[in-house]
Amino acid sequence: MSDSVVSISGLSKTFAKADITALDDISLEIGQREFVSLIGPSGCGKSTLLRAVGDIVEPTAGSVEVNGKPARRARLDGDYGIVFQAPVLYDWRTVAKNIALPLEMLGWDRARRVARVKEMVELVDLAGFEDHHPWQLSGGMQQRVSIARAFSFSPALLLMDEPFGALDEMTRERLNLELLRLWLETESTVIFVTHSISEAVFLSTRVVVMSARPGRVSAIVPIDLPQPRMAATREEARFFELVTEVREALHAGGADLA
Ligand SMILES: Nc1ncnc2c1ncn2[C@@H]1O[C@H](COP(=O)(O)OP(=O)(O)OP(=O)(O)O)[C@@H](O)[C@H]1O
Ligand SMILES: [Mg+2]
Numbered sequence: 001m002s003d004s005v006v007s008i009s010g011l012s013k014t015f016a017k018a019d020i021t022a023l024d025d026i027s028l029e030i031g032q033r034e035f036v037s038l039i040g041p042s043g044c045g046k047s048t049l050l051r052a053v054g055d056i057v058e059p060t061a062g063s064v065e066v067n068g069k070p071a072r073r074a075r076l077d078g079d080y081g082i083v084f085q086a087p088v089l090y091d092w093r094t095v096a097k098n099i100a101l102p103l104e105m106l107g108w109d110r111a112r113r114v115a116r117v118k119e120m121v122e123l124v125d126l127a128g129f130e131d132h133h134p135w136q137l138s139g140g141m142q143q144r145v146s147i148a149r150a151f152s153f154s155p156a157l158l159l160m161d162e163p164f165g166a167l168d169e170m171t172r173e174r175l176n177l178e179l180l181r182l183w184l185e186t187e188s189t190v191i192f193v194t195h196s197i198s199e200a201v202f203l204s205t206r207v208v209v210m211s212a213r214p215g216r217v218s219a220i221v222p223i224d225l226p227q228p229r230m231a232a233t234r235e236e237a238r239f240f241e242l243v244t245e246v247r248e249a250l251h252a253g254g255a256d257l258a
Helices: 046-053 070-076 095-105 110-123 139-152 171-188 197-203 230-235 235-254
Strands: 004-015 020-031 035-039 059-066 079-082 157-162 187-194 206-210 217-222
Touching: 004 046, 004 187, 020 046, 020 059, 020 187, 035 046, 035 079, 035 197, 046 059, 046 157, 046 171, 046 187, 059 070, 079 139, 095 110, 095 139, 110 139, 110 171, 139 171, 171 197, 171 230, 187 197, 197 230, 197 235, 206 235, 217 235, 230 235
Parallel strands: 035 187, 035 206, 079 157, 157 187
Antiparallel strands: 004 020, 004 059, 206 217
16 A cells, blocks of 8 residues: 555546536645645646545546545545635634534534634634634634634645635735644645645645646646745745746746736
């Protein structure tokens, strides 16, 4: 058995009704504790690829294995957490109850849930807001709740689709740091979709560059910046070199993005 957490092999996806080939023959191995970003022009299939890994989209050809099991089995086993671009929170549930939701679904007893929620609330810096409802929070705070919820049950794999896309630059940079801290502490594997080259470089151990439709992997850029990354990492010469490398790979893949 390979030690890959995610093994994608010959994956293609055609949306028959729309006659769109979103993904064409993608193969990718992702190891334990990797942080892999997917970047590419709008419509190149990043969300579709993430959804195929999460068993939300059925591949037309090829296969996805997670922890050595078919994606379906891994989903049923609760092997991953998902964070979408817009935080999907339940308005009638408080912050604490939103974070506790997957724990309830997994059948954790009350004492264990309470202890974990407390821990997660502190990790994402929301202590004091446990009894607030989502509509009483800013967008950045709501996104932190959904990140806390996704991490709450320590899933082996986190799938994140542009979770910070709607946030201002300052909030985004702060959440980048929080995310990296959670990632280091929980020893999880992350697949992260973003449009931002600098965000991809800052967060990742590898950046996967996808080409315009049909989506293919056009380059893989290993990011050798030391861990833990800090705010000052963004000012290092190596950071700028890697940003340039990813930008050039995007252009070579036909991207019309920055
Ligand atoms: N359910 C669907 N039915 C038909 N076509 C779809 C469906 N989902 C995605 N597509 C098409 O597949 C292609 C890839 O879409 P996808 O959402 O994966 O792109 P993306 O890279 O995430 O784009 P963006 O950066 O804008 O979020 C697009 O052309 C899109 O129109
Ligand atoms: Mg998308």
